Amino acid sequence: MNRLLLTIYKRLYTRLGPQKWWPASTPFEVSVGAILTQNTAWANVEKAVDNLRKKRLLSPKSLSKVQTARIAKLIKSSGYYNIKAERLKNFLTFINENFGGDFDKLIEAETGILRKGLLGIKGIGPETADSMLLYAANKPVFVIDAYTRRILLRHGIIKEDAAYDEIQRLFMSNLPRQPRLFNEFHALIVRACKEYCSKKRPKCRICPLNKIRKGRGMGEVC
């Protein structure tokens, strides 16, 4: 195992290059996007974020003043808009109560404490919390999502029922803990899955990871 993940990373990076994640201009915008993209196509999230930007609502201070119903309207395109408006509100309350509304303070917080705090917010689960930690706060935390599971599963690296934390440990204990590496690696996994390893292509043979384990059986396709 040890070297396999790094090998996969190198292969993806060589073929696909840097992905420039997260596609947002501020850490707070990253966090908003992380909530809005839950089980939702990114294109739909962008429209919602653009609506918020037009109204100058991409800051904790401004967004805190807006009623939930109005937020819901603005983020309609991202789906689950009522529930997500509520989740954004919960997140804002967390920032206001714990960091006096100062997002820079949140970013400075210790990783473990911050992660627990985020997970305590209704509507923020492990993937959303870790996305914020890595892509907004630049902490060395690996994000596990459906794409990550799919790619590891197709290469026989994990089992169907592998838990989030289990998969996360796999990455975090077999790679140098560098935010920059985690950032790029996860983005590359998403890119590769979208482009080559979609659900409709359960055994693609053109993926950059084809025959990554250069041997019979597992890993010849993904």
Place this chain on the structure above:
DNA sequence: CACCAGGCAAGTA
């Protein structure tokens, strides 16, 4: 038309 998309919480047994 059906299916999918960078999840999560709440309900049931």
Place this chain on the structure above:
DNA sequence: TACTTGCATGGT
């Protein structure tokens, strides 16, 4: 603990 269901838009 282990399933199941609701949440909802927009692209393919």
